[in-house]
Amino acid sequence: MKIDLPNQSICTVLNRMKFIDDETFQIVSEDGIEKIIHIDDGFKELEFNYRPLFTTSPSEEYMEFHYYTEREFVTAYDSTTWLKRKYQQYKTSYYLKNKRTNTQMYGDLIGFDMSYSYIYTSNSFTYIHWTMIEQISRGELKFSQLDQKCIEQLLLTILPGGNTILHLLCDKEDALIELMQIAHSKDGKILLHMPFIPNIDGETPIHRCIKKSDFKSIDVMLKYLKLYPIDHHSRAIKDLYQSFIDQKLPEFIPYLDSRLLQTQQLRQITKGSLIDDCPEFVVSQLWFDQNTLQEKIMKPKPIENRILCEILDMPGIYHQNDKDFLKFYQSLASTDEPDYFNKKAIQKLIEFNYPLVKEYIIIKLFGPFCVFQLCFSIFQNLVMENKALQGYQQVYFPLLAVNLIFAVYFIHNEIRQFCLQGTKYFQSYWNYIDMIPPLGIFAFTIITVLSEYDYEIDEATKRSIQAITTFFMWFKFLYFLRIFRSTSYLITMIFEVIYDMRFFFAVLLITMIAFGDSFLSISYGNNELDRFTHSFTDSIIYTYRMILGDFETDKFGEVAKPLVIILFLLCTIFNMIVMLNLLIAIISESFARITAKADQAVYQEMASMIAENSYLIPASKKRSYAEQNQYLLIVNDLEQIEIKISEQAMLDQVKNEIMEEIRIVKEQNETMHKTLLEKINLIISENKK
Known part of the structure; x- marks a missing residue:
């Protein structure tokens, strides 16, 4: 790794670095990004931290003083500056030096400063401030009684x-809410910097609020946290993203927009000619080598485009090995809030991981399943039906064994998925569809083995197992259609429509039972040969067939035939005309709603596929596909974005113009219609005279 130090004097650089031991040193950039660098390991970054309030402290303090050992003089009475320095030191110790216990932190929170001619107590608190905080928490002191300082x-x-x-x-x-409102203006400006750090136990204020189910306070915190810069709080709360999604916190949606930020380095990259296959994402450190980045994404060319590089301040969550990765994507997959998938941050996180997951779904599931389906179809439709013929008996058991091997392979994948997801595995209906074909193969294999020992299973049972297995084998192809962007939203639409029809089906079933039971009561009054329905179940099926138009009015028997005709008419009017047209309306409404959010549905399907199938990716590939515990750097070609926006604007303009023309034509038609009516009325009145 190379440390980017452009146009800086050796003196100022040395003022910002400190050797920790013979192999490592600590350095801070001009905008406050700290690193610990290992010299003998290719100058590898070991840890990093964004030092808070770095640029708001005395300007460019490191120009005259050594930043880590001899900072600018501050009087003992300047409590605010001392507290700021202790806050900076705490965050450095927590993230850069990985201090996580009271013993390790003691010297950073409580101590003496002997840098000057006088010895000052240098604590992260004063006893009067501690007392005031306790009084406020007990309700004995109000913020209105205190000044801003x-x-x-x-x-x-x-x-x-x-x-x-x-x-x-x-x-x-x-x-808590009052304090945050005091610290921030109504127009979204930070009046008083609000430290948002984890304590020794790793808990932020949001963690404590979650324990108490105080989601109102959390929502308010998110409203103000979105105002803060990179690494102010993002590492401390990244394990809570899934809770924010599950609880449907309104402020988490705009918060996501606020996490696309720029460092001082990124602000300097404004123009360049992107290479033809320029990666949209680059996994990057906060403080990176600018020349190396430009080599990855740019080519030398006289004509340059305007570009925008942004850091996604949601560290680590992009990586498959991150401990919060799976929970985050499971929450995205199960949420019923489509607005998440309109957010660039969520879209980029999904787009970064989906190609890798898609690749291994095709390699480990789709490809093998296609071979499995071919073997199963040959076995079922050709070999099994002709088992007694010469030649088929010899391939019967080998082909059954091949199907059994595939079944074991796929059930093994399901067990792995269950072990990773736990009880959430059973919340997806796709997992039931995945399990049924292998289990059907197992059942059929057992039946075959038993038949070899003269233990015969009745034909109806065998054929039922075969039919169910066949149905779900073919039905599983719908699952694989979710892989492809052009078909995934169609699969979503099918299941969404079925879900929207659930209450309709309940009402339809009740009416079918009502008419069916009435028909059955009358049918029992006829002799056995004249009965048109014979049991309760048969009466429901009879009514269902009647709804579809399959009926014979001359076979209603002789008992209460006028009443049967009336019930028949009511059934066809209510169920065939009213209910089926209502069904069409429900489907049309669902279609319009899902089509309107087709893009969101595609992204949610992709998130679902990631959550369900990340276990397919080998551990070695997960380690190597991207560096962990860093950031996604997103590269935007502003001119291409503007072209897309312009094209959309032109389409909107054409649409508006067409709608305006339609409105004008309608108005002209109405005026003409009114004029013609007036003339007709005038002619009629004159003829009457």
Whole structure:
């Protein structure tokens, strides 16, 4: 790795670095990105941290002083600056140096500063601020009684254990919300910086609110957290993204938009000629080698386009080996909030992982299943039906064994998926469809083995198992159509329409039972030969056939025939005309709704496929396809985006013009119609005279 230090004097660079030992050193960039670098391992980045309030502290402090050992002089009375420095040190110790216990953090929170001619106590809190925080948490002190400087100091205070005032106010919803409103303006500006750090136990204020199910406070926090820069809080709450989705927090949707940010380095990359196969995503460190990045995405060319590079401040979650990856995608797959899939952040996270998952679905599921289906169809329709003939008996058991091997392979995949997903495995109807064909093959194999030992199973049972297995073997191809972008939303539409029809089917079933039972009561009054329905189940099927137009009015028997005709008419009018037209309306409404969100449905299907099938990817491939615990850097060709926007704008304009022409024509037709009516009325009145 190369550290990018353009146009900087050696003195200022040395002021921003510190050797930790013979092999590693610590360095901070001009905009506050810290790293620990391992010299003997190719200058590899070991840890990183974005130092808060770096650019708001005394401007370019490192120009005159060594940043880590001899910072600019601050008087003992400047509590605000001391608290800011302790806040910076806490975050550095937590993320850069991985200090996670009270013992490790003790020297960072409580100590003395002997850098100057005087010895100062250098604590992350004062006892008066600690007392005030406790009084506020008990309701004995109000924020209205404090000035802004005092509130700022309370926000910056870090108590033993790493708790802040936000941690202690999680039991006081109103006070917590009031504090955040004081710290931020109504027009979305930060008035007082709000540290949002995990304590020694790894808990942020949001973690504590989740324990108390205080989702109102969490929603308010997200509203203000979206105002903050890269790495202010994102690593601390990334394990909670799935909770935000599951709880349908309204502010999480705009929060996602706010996480596409730029560092000082990225702001400098504004023009360039992107290579033809330029990757849309680059896994990157916060502080990267600019020349290396440009080599990856650009080519030397005199004509340059305007480009925009953004960091997605949702670190680590993009990687399949991240501990929160699976929970995050499972929540996306199961949410009924389509707006998530309109957000660029979610789209890019899905697009980054889907090609790899798709590749292994095709290699490990779709390809083998096509061979499985071919073997099964040959076995079922050719070999099994002609088993007694010469030549077929010799291939019967080998081909059955091949089918059995495929069944074992696919049931093994289902067991692996169950082990990863737990009980959530049973929440997807696709998993039931996946299980039935292998289980059917197992059942048929057992029947075949038993028949070899003269234990015969009745033909109806064998044929039923065969038919069910065949049906689900072919039906599973619908699952694989979800892989492809052009067909995935159609599969979603089919199942969404069926789901929307659930109440209609309930009403239809009740009416079928009502008419069927009535027909059965009358049918029992006839002699056995004249009965037109013979049992309760048969009466329901009889009514269903009647709805579809399959009826014979001359076979209604002789008992209460006028009433049978009346019931027949009511059944055909109500079920055939009213209910079936209602069904068409329901399907049309569902079709319009799903078509309107077709793009969102595609992305949700992709998220579902990722959640269901990430286990197919080998561990070695997961380790190598991208570096872990970094960021997605998204490359945008602004001119191409503008062309797309312009094309859409032109389409919208044409649409508006056509609608306007239609409106004008309608108005002209109405005017002409009115004029003709007036003339006709005038002629009629004159003739009467």
